[in-house]
Amino acid sequence: MAHADLISPSAHTLSDPLPFTIAGREFRSRLMVGTGKYPSNSVMIDAIEASGAEVVTVAVRRVDLDRSKEEGILHHLDSDHYFLLANTAGCYNAGDAIRYARLARAAGFNEWVKLEVIGDQQTLLPDTDGLLQATKTLVDEGFKVLAYTNDDLITALKLEDAGAVAVMPLASPIGSGLGMLNPYAIRTIKQRLSVPVIVDAGVGTASDACIVMEQGVDGILMNTGIAAAQDPVRMAAAMRAAVESGRNAYLAGRMPRREVAVPSSPTAGMLGS
Amino acid sequence: MTVAPLDAFPITVNGNERRIPTGWTLSDLLASLDLDARAIVIERNGTILRDRSTFASLALESDDALEIVHFVGGG
Numbered sequence: 358m359a360h361a362d363l364i365s366p367s368a369h370t371l372s373d374p375l376p377f378t379i380a381g382r383e384f385r386s387r388l389m390v391g392t393g394k395y396p397s398n399s400v401m402i403d404a405i406e407a408s409g410a411e412v413v414t415v416a417v418r419r420v421d422l423d424r425s426k427e428e429g430i431l432h433h434l435d436s437d438h439y440f441l442l443a444n445t446a447g448c449y450n451a452g453d454a455i456r457y458a459r460l461a462r463a464a465g466f467n468e469w470v471k472l473e474v475i476g477d478q479q480t481l482l483p484d485t486d487g488l489l490q491a492t493k494t495l496v497d498e499g500f501k502v503l504a505y506t507n508d509d510l511i512t513a514l515k516l517e518d519a520g521a522v523a524v525m526p527l528a529s530p531i532g533s534g535l536g537m538l539n540p541y542a543i544r545t546i547k548q549r550l551s552v553p554v555i556v557d558a559g560v561g562t563a564s565d566a567c568i569v570m571e572q573g574v575d576g577i578l579m580n581t582g583i584a585a586a587q588d589p590v591r592m593a594a595a596m597r598a599a600v601e602s603g604r605n606a607y608l609a610g611r612m613p614r615r616e617v618a619v620p621s622s623p624t625a626g627m628l629g630s
Numbered sequence: 631m632t633v634a635p636l637d638a639f640p641i642t643v644n645g646n647e648r649r650i651p652t653g654w655t656l657s658d659l660l661a662s663l664d665l666d667a668r669a670i671v672i673e674r675n676g677t678i679l680r681d682r683s684t685f686a687s688l689a690l691e692s693d694d695a696l697e698i699v700h701f702v703g704g705g
Contacts, residue, residue: 391705401703416704419644419697421672422663429669429700446704460699463671463678531705558705580705 365390370542371605377576379553380469380501380522384440385411387570388600389555390593391580398433400589405439408583408593413439413470416446419459423431436466442503444471451486451491458495469501471525471578481531485512487521496520508542510549510562517552524550525557525578531623532581537569544572563592563599571611639692656688665698673697 361461361612376383389412395401395514404412415430443461451474458470476484483506496519503523504516506588513524522623526546531536537543537557547554553575560582569577577600586592638649643659648682656679669679674678675695680683 358697391651392703393705395703414705415701417699418702421663421699422646430703431701441701443701444704457680460671460673460697461701463680464701598695600661620661 373604374608377505377553379625382575385595386600387411387555387604389414389442389576389578389598390583391578392430392434393580394575394584395589396584401584402433403549404583404593405434406539407590411440412442412578413493414442414444414580415580416444417461429568440469441466442469442471444505444589445463445491445572447475448473449475449487451487451494454487454491454607455494458491459498460498462500464503467501468499469502469503469522470495471505472521473505478537482527483507485509488512489515492516492519492521503555508539508546508547510542513546513550517550521552523553525555527558528556529559531558532585533559534565534585535559536561536574538564540568540572543569543574547572560596563595567606568594569605570600571606573607576600639694641690641692642692644698648655650690654690655686656690657686658691659696660685663698670698672701673699 377387379440386409388410390405390408390410391414395404395415397526420429420455445454445457448457454472454474458472461470462468462609472482472488472491472495474487475481476487480585485506488504488506491503492504495502502520503525504521505525505527506512506516508526513526516524524546526543529538543556555576555578556569556574557578558579560579562582566579577598583589583593583596634671637652639652640647640649653682667682673696
């Protein structure tokens, strides 16, 4: 394989004391990836492989009946090797999101959904009222709801109360690549929620992913940060390393910040003293 | 260009009206569209058709509205 050198795990990988578990199911990677906007299907497949991700998001859309030979994504993606997480992207009210979630479940893979109820076309920020309403309905119907939301603690708490199995606050708007705009808000949500917190959207490059994971969140979902890179496969490998690195840095516990310098070398034993 | 037979009736598929021969089942329609039932989900008049084994015996009716969807790339 062309990218085998990028995807082989480090010899010095340390085990994570906590498995990454959502709704009782353990996943092998804290990095989840989307499948949109890749320059080609073959690049997408190589990038997903390089990312090490197990959870892979997909969207539900009408089949193009006038296609020449345009195929659905399952013709390219091995659904035995990846956990397919359908989203409700593009839905602007609870009713539409619920309808898309039901269609996705009827495909027969699982009862999980990455729930998006969008409130504004320009920012793609969530409509949190519609999101809460759709979460309640879908949880009642037996769905495992992973709710894409903003970085507001109160909404996150309400989503958890409504039965979401994971809460997915944004780092910054979808597709913006602006990185994490409010680390305090993300940390606060992580500290207050019991369900996994997975940062979704806004990661633009590897350092963004690393900083997100350093906040102690359980995982990251990204799409454009990989798909829109000049070399998506290499960026996927970088994101994988960054997520592992940020997770390890969080677990290691960083040194305290100081406003003054502290020498690293001994002050005693200097010549002439 | 295909000419609809005289004993045809209208249905809507993914927002577009088309005429199909009287007596067609859902399986007949899928075959004419070159669609594999395993890779798609169908909603008929707002109700999801969960059991694919019923497609061969499901007679389409005039003014049926079908939505045929599948998974595509997305975040």
